[in-house]
Amino acid sequence: MSEATGRGSRIESSAIEPQDHGLYLYGIGLRARHHSSDESSKSADDVSITEVVAGDLIAFAKVVRLSDFDEEAMRAQLQDKILLMEAVQQHHMVVSSLYQRSPILPAKFGSIYGSEDSLLQMLESHVEQITKRLMAIDECDEWAIHIFREDDAIVEEVIASSPELRDLNVELENASEGRAYLLRQQIQKRLSSLIEDHESSLARSILEELQEWVAGVQIEDPADPQEDTDQATEIARASVLVQRGNTDSFLSAANQAADARAGVRIEISGPWPAYSFAQFETGEWE
Amino acid sequence: MSQISPKHRDVPLVELLDRVVDRGVVLAGDITISVADVDLIYLGLRVLIRTPIITDPPGEREMSRKSGEKPDDFLLRLRDSAR
Numbered sequence: 001m002s003e004a005t006g007r008g009s010r011i012e013s014s015a016i017e018p019q020d021h022g023l024y025l026y027g028i029g030l031r032a033r034h035h036s037s038d039e040s041s042k043s044a045d046d047v048s049i050t051e052v053v054a055g056d057l058i059a060f061a062k063v064v065r066l067s068d069f070d071e072e073a074m075r076a077q078l079q080d081k082i083l084l085m086e087a088v089q090q091h092h093m094v095v096s097s098l099y100q101r102s103p104i105l106p107a108k109f110g111s112i113y114g115s116e117d118s119l120l121q122m123l124e125s126h127v128e129q130i131t132k133r134l135m136a137i138d139e140c141d142e143w144a145i146h147i148f149r150e151d152d153a154i155v156e157e158v159i160a161s162s163p164e165l166r167d168l169n170v171e172l173e174n175a176s177e178g179r180a181y182l183l184r185q186q187i188q189k190r191l192s193s194l195i196e197d198h199e200s201s202l203a204r205s206i207l208e209e210l211q212e213w214v215a216g217v218q219i220e221d222p223a224d225p226q227e228d229t230d231q232a233t234e235i236a237r238a239s240v241l242v243q244r245g246n247t248d249s250f251l252s253a254a255n256q257a258a259d260a261r262a263g264v265r266i267e268i269s270g271p272w273p274a275y276s277f278a279q280f281e282t283g284e285w286e
Numbered sequence: 287m288s289q290i291s292p293k294h295r296d297v298p299l300v301e302l303l304d305r306v307v308d309r310g311v312v313l314a315g316d317i318t319i320s321v322a323d324v325d326l327i328y329l330g331l332r333v334l335i336r337t338p339i340i341t342d343p344p345g346e347r348e349m350s351r352k353s354g355e356k357p358d359d360f361l362l363r364l365r366d367s368a369r
Contacts, residue, residue: 028311078327085299085331092306108310110327122313133311144301269298275305279312 022069023050023061023119025111026094027104027273030134031058034102047094052116054123057130060098061119069112099273103138105130106273129280137278140215140241141271143250146222147203148232153263158194165190203236206257206266213250216241218276232265239276247271303331 031053052059067073077084088109095106113119123130159165165187172183207217222234242250251268258266307328 025313081331084327088303088306088327088331092302095306106306106310108312109307111310111312126313130311142305144305269301272305275309278310 020065020067021115022064022066023052023059023113023116024064025107025113025119026060026062026091027098027106028057028059028123028130028134029098029102029104030131031056034058047090049094049098052119052123054120055127057123057127059119059123060094060104061113062094064112066112066114095273095275103134103140104273105133105137105278106275107278126280133278133280136216137241137274139244140274140277141244141247142274142276143240143242143268143270144272145207145210145236145238145240145254146234146267147206147236148265148267149199149202149235150232150263150265152231154195154198154233155191158191158198161198162190162194165194199233199235202261202264206261206264207236207238209257210240210250210253213242213246213253214240215243216277239272241274241277242271300332303328307331 026049034051047062050061050063052061091109095104098104099106113122168183168187168190172180172187175183207219211217218239220237220239222237240250254266254268258264
């Protein structure tokens with residue numbers, strides 16, 4: 001339950017003894033953007049939300065029993081993957097529900113504070129960084145981009161565009177056994193390097209085409225090639241921040257970028273709360 | 287050819303896991319689940335939702351060009367082993 005003014009909130013839960021109270025943090029928003037008079041805002045995805053106010057910031061949390069998170073309980077929970085997955089999904093649904101109402105910095109899964117004071121202390125000591133991040137994600141959604149390249153298509157393109165590789169291959173046909181061994185090694189190394197360059201250039205060109213509609217980009221490592229199962233390789237992966245007013249243009253540009261390139265598939269998922277843009281930048285963390 | 291799948295609710299689990307467990311703001315609290323535990327959760331759940339793919343060890347693949355094999359086919363096989 002949040003107070004109308006000032007610092008802090010009161011935790012009320014008859015089911016949990018006060019000394020065993022803790023707060024599971026879902027996210028942090030700007031108090032001015034949150035309409036606390038709205039009773040429906042006190043719950044999200046059927047989870048009762050406690051609001052903790054610290055100056056201009058407001059944290060959204062759930063009261064939890066700390067004994068559920070001690071070493072023994074955690075060890076047991078780690079064994080139950082289904083229960084954990086449900087907890088992850090619930091975390092996301094609550095964060096999404098809050099995010100739809102006003103911008104929040106989503107907290108990392110499992111952020112639990114032993115007391116309201118400890119949460120308040122953390123908020124108050126990072127007001128500037130949190131506010132800066134919240135301004136950066138305002139009116140934005142996160143979208144995930146995966147760029148795939150059909151395996152056969154890329155090899156054909158690389159071979160067609162490399163006279164050097166073709167020359168080596170011709171030389172291989174007439175080479176002695178010893179020389180052929182060395183040439184095979186050389187071809188293998190060169191092919192691998194050319195494929196890598198080609199994929200990198202392709203991914204860069206696609207992301208550049210989307211840049212106009214994007215407010216922020218986080219480049220991520222693509223999936224391990226061994227995880228690809230459909231004769232296509234993920235060559236690039238990114239999370240982007242898109243202003244809501246630019247969503248249609250962004251999706252349309254992604255479609256066009258894929259259509260303009262044979263053998264390219266772009267998968268996009270979203271809109272997500274800005275999980276990938278919630279962390280402080282280097283130097284922001286004390 | 288493109289595949290755009292906007293609007294979530296039925297979100298890919300791996301995507302969900304990458305975001306919820308591996309990202310988000312971290313303001314260390316006094317009883318925050320430790321980084322090691324969160325990593326364990328992340329890895330454990332990734333294993334749960336991923337289908338294992340079994341591949342041949344790269345070193346055991348045939349690297350010689352087979353009799354009658356076209357150069358491009360050989361390059362394709364070399365490419366596969368180089369990945």
